[in-house]
Amino acid sequence: MYAVEVIGLSHFYPDGTQALKDVNLTVQEGTKIAILGPNGSGKSTLFYHLNGLFLPQNGKVIIKGEEITKKNIDWVRRCVGLVFQDSDxxxxxxxxxxxxxxxxxxxxxxxxxxEKxxxxxxxxxxxxxxxxxxxxxxxxxxxxxxxxxxxxVMEPNVLVFDEPTAGLDPSSTVDIIEIMDELNTEGKSIIISTHDVDMASxxxxxxxxLKKGEVYSSGKPEEIFGNMKALRQTKLTFPTIIKTHREFEAHNIYEKREHLPFSILDLVDNINAKADENGGSIWVAAIPGMKQGGVGAVEPDKLKKVFDINPDRIGAMGxxxxxxxxxxxIHCDFESDIVNSSLSEAVMGKTVIILASGNMADLVIEKVNQNNEQNNRKIRCEKLHWDL
Ligand SMILES: Nc1ncnc2c1ncn2[C@@H]1O[C@H](COP(=O)(O)OP(=O)(O)OP(=O)(O)O)[C@@H](O)[C@H]1O
Ligand SMILES: [Mg+2]
Structure with a gap:
């Protein structure tokens, strides 16, 4: 069953403007979806349909197997939380x-x-x-x-954010992205609209x-940003890393690559293709997430154990x-882009410790291991076993 399914959705505003044309969208449970599209392409109009603020004129919106109708609107609103583009x-x-x-x-x-x-x-x-x-x-x-x-605070199962990071400073942007990730590791499905292609990628x-109310294309970031023609048609720009990568290919800094890079580390790997192994390692310490009582559930003295492994760099996630x-x-060396930042340090031989909230600890290990596999690297990444 899908968390959200939109089938053949069209919408006309009273003045006759067609804002959506036969839109189809499926959101698997627990996934993160970004809707990109220029101003006026229908993102907000689509989102008004996801929590029943607008009922379909044509087509259907189905939440967890139930079609949205006037009758189940209260349940829909509890299930799907919508954050408006304009906070006012x-x-x-x-x-x-x-x-x-x-x-x-x-x-x-x-x-x-x-109150809690x-x-x-x-x-x-x-x-x-x-x-x-x-x-x-x-x-x-x-x-x-x-x-x-x-x-x-409504603890909805599906979260829909209309441009959640627009107007936020870099540190608040990181905070919001992390909160979305944290909610996602709790199994919630997250749908956002954004103009930030670097973040979305x-x-x-x-x-x-979206383009003029229609789904122009959809797919994994590699598929979307690998398709230069589609992106140009929608007036979107490429993520900075991918633009740099294209320049590197064009200037023969390296040859054509099969996989698109999405991080600085990926770019560096493309230039320096040999597997770097200078004995660095990444230790991950799991801190109870908000659901498990948060940091209040930890004795501060026990936290000092992070110093036992004598880390060169410390990161915090969540x-x-x-x-x-x-x-x-303590000084935290990185609070965003944790996996890539830690790997960049570890390939240079540093010992890194990452404090990660709740389920994010396992996610970090999984991502580092995936990166190891893709790049034929053997950076050691383990959970720090401590009794908090
Ligand atoms: N109340 C309204 N009455 C008439 N037309 C509207 C109304 N609200 C939006 N539209 C039109 O519907 C289309 C889609 O608007 P929408 O706000 O969904 O776009 P958007 O992708 O969210 O844009 P933005 O990036 O600027 O937020 C636009 O052409 C817009 O002019
Ligand atoms: Mg909008």
Whole structure:
């Protein structure tokens, strides 16, 4: 069963503008989908259909096997959380706290549960100090975080974010991407729209290109960004890494490659094709995720064990891991693009430790091993066994 299935969806606005034409989209459970397309290509209109804000004029939208109709709209709204492109469309309560609490209160949850969820969300987004402020008076980026927090507290199974990183600074962008990844490792399906091709190319499992209300093409990032013609037709630019790669090929810095690079490490590997093995290693320490009590569930003294292995570099991935690093008062060398950053260090012989929240620890090991296999490398990557 698909988390979301859109079949033959078309939409006309009252003035006659056709915003969607026979759109088909399928989202496998637990996958990450990015919708790309120029302004006015229909991304937001499509998203309004995914949580029943718009009911189909033509075609169907099916959530977990159930077609959206007027009758099941309440269930659909609990199941699919939509974060609007414009946060002003989402925020309305007099304080940030009340805004985030609105949904859970509406579900009839007891106040102590509401408080727990809201505090957790404020913590996750680093917006605790704004809880008593009026959302109208926040900056664009702060509003965005409050709007995302308000949807997450509903704990929906499918998350739909309309341009989640637009207007955010680089560090807040990383935070939002990580939160999406963390939710994804909990099994949630995530659908975003974005104009950020660099992010989409490394983040998404599958990409849909929209053009004038139609799905122009869809597929894995390699397929989408390997097809120069399709991309040019949709006026999208290529990710910076891929543009650099094409230049390298054109200037004979290296010969044509079978696989597209998506990271700086991939590019370096293309130039320096021999397997680097200078004895570096990556250790991964699993920190309890938010669902398992977060960093509060760890004794700070036990965290100091990270120093036992004498790391050259320390990375943190996920909200509770980052909180752990702050608690230890240690300098974190990287907080984004963790797998590639760690590998870059390890190929140069460094010992890296990554603190990773919840299920992300296993994900890191899996990704490093995949990279090892693809590049015929043998970087050691193991979970740090400690009793937290
Ligand atoms: N309320 C409306 N009435 C009439 N036409 C509309 C309305 N809202 C959107 N449209 C039109 O529908 C088309 C799709 O708009 P939509 O907002 O879905 O695009 P988008 O891909 O989200 O664009 P952007 O990247 O700018 O957010 C556009 O041609 C737009 O002008
Ligand atoms: Mg839009």
């Amino acid at each position: 469309d989402q925020l309305f309560a007099p304080t940030v706290y009340d805004d985030i609490a609105f949904g859970p209160r509406n579900l009839g949850l007891p106040e102590h549960e509401v 969820r809201v505090k957790n969300a404020l913590e996750m987004f680093g917006i605790k100090e704004y809880e008593k402020r009026n959302p109208d008076n926040l900056s664009g980026g702060e509003k965005k975080k409050a709007a995302v927090a308000g949807v997450l 490394t983040w998404a499992d599958e990409i849909y290109l 909200t509770s891991a980052k909180a752990s690093v702050r608690m230890l008062g």
